[in-house]
Amino acid sequence: MTPDAEFGYELLVCRYAELAWYPGEGPRPAVVARQLGTKERRWDTVVIEVDPAAFAARRAFGDRTIDSDLLHVVRHAPAEWAWYRDALPHPGYPWRYVRQAVHRAAGRELIEKRRRNNRIQLRRKRPYPDWVKRIVAIENKPDLDRSAADRLADQLAHDVETCLADEAWLATETTGERVEPALLREMPVEAGILATDFEGGVGADAADVAWHPSDLAPAEHERRDPETVTRRLEIAERAYGKGWRSFADTMRPDCRHFELRRNGQALVPYCAAKETVPTARECSGSCASFSPEPPQWRTKGWPIEGGPGKGLELVLDRRRERERDRVADGDGESD
Template identity: 80%
Template sequence: MIPDSEFGYELLVCRYAELAWYPGADPRAEIVSRQLGTQRRRWDTVVIEVDPEAFAARRAFGDRSLDSDLLHVVRDAPEGWEWYRDALPDPGYPWRYVRQAVHRAAGRDLIEKRRRGNRIEIRRIGPYPDWVERIVAIENKPDLDRSAADALADQLAHDVETALADEVWLATEATGDRVEPALLRSMPVEAGILTTGFAVEETRTDGFAVDETAAAVDWLPSDLAPGDPGGRDPETVTRRLEIAERAYGKGWRSYHDTMRPDCRHFELRRAGRALVPHCAAKGRCPTVRECSGSCPEFSPEPPAWRTRGWPIEGGPGKGIRELLERRRGRVRDRVASDRDGF
């Protein structure tokens, strides 16, 4: 079986993408995140293909994401000292908000600032790199019945039309039929189809597992990027960079921020080469909505658990958070280095 919730399936797709991107081809440097997009459209899984050398330069600006205001300052900060209103392009909104962003950027060591008389001058610590090569959006639907397919077709058609992403994919669990149902649905021909084989007969977890061979390409997507490198308008370029920055800061393991790993029933279980949440009280992977302080089964860790020291100093919940954050950091280190195959 596959996880009981689409959330659980989404985590498996994210881990597969982290292990085996690009499907059916040579590996590419990438970071993976989830539940990102714009106000009008949110993607389940987002793959940011990056230039490893430029990505390493991006890491010099820290592990946290840069919001739109910080990007305005960091991308345009001058090489030498200048008054910030001379150095930065007109933002289209009051300069007092830019001044606040300047102070935030300096507080995070993203730029340098100094006061000359009654003016604030800034200069960059280094050029902000062009680290994003491509953005790939993946919509996840493990059980693709007809009603789900109809809704997905409209969503994917919107993604193809707006071309905010360079590629659009549908990920669905393989059925074993001679022709997979995803190929028979009325999906946009520009969208790729990835059939996953996470379900396994025997496992020590919940009947699903992830490795590099756990998916197959049934239909290759079209490249939605404009042929002219300058074909995207500046607003779209900025929106894409904002999405990439959120993906960089968030990653896909950030579910611990919206769930309750401090509950005594919260566990991480191995599913092949993935770790997924498991609720011991429910006996399955919970949804983000279920795993909250309002859950009838929620039981906070006893205070004694948080004072025992190594190996779970601070309690199991804190240990889970630190484990997931370390894994996210290792992925960033791997991408920034020259891995074999890139």
């Protein structure tokens, strides 16, 4: 079953990347997320290639995203106690916001905080690791027609120019025939082309490289500017905290028609009422087919705080946690 909607296709690309990234070369430790980027550009799928040991050190900071304000504090927190204004570089905005971030960071046990001589001091609990090796952006378009190719060409050209990502790819569905060469010619030559076939399920053999991408990272003597480095880290942190299974956060798993169905090694949402993979917009409380779980369902062995829908959310959470463990261990195998 290959979902017709681009949303369903996007989920399968995410699971493929989790299972088999890097295409054509074998597994690399990576974290996969979806619908992330900047104000100027949002990517369908984001692959964060990581150093396993450094990623394990990042996990010591917890499972939640460390946002931009907290990153400023955590990355620069000193090894010894110091007044926060002496310890941290000027943020470019009022210090009162930094002070608030120091309190939040201490509340999450990311740093240590104390007050001495009526001044707030901080020190790190552990160094924040350099865990991100590469960032890869993937645009998903199962049906690549002329108009889609024109739009994607502009978007991928933006990725090539900004060098925010280290690689840019287009993932498109194939039916056994070659992707139309005229459409591929619309794409920047620096972008890779991934031809997928999920009819037999999601696995390492479900995609082939139709065109190899160029490395968009600047030369060693050029390097990225500090602002770009910070933006990349913010994207990586959001990918770490969110992951691609967070689709349930914007859908209604508490509907009696909501299911998770297996596609090879992937679990994707399914609406039994409409017999399709729904989008987040369709799977909402305003849907004409929405039917809340009866209260009785929540008294038959399910957790007190929820019924089967809550159980499905726990399944997704556990799978995300298991993938984090696998990446931290440097294990290329996934189940």
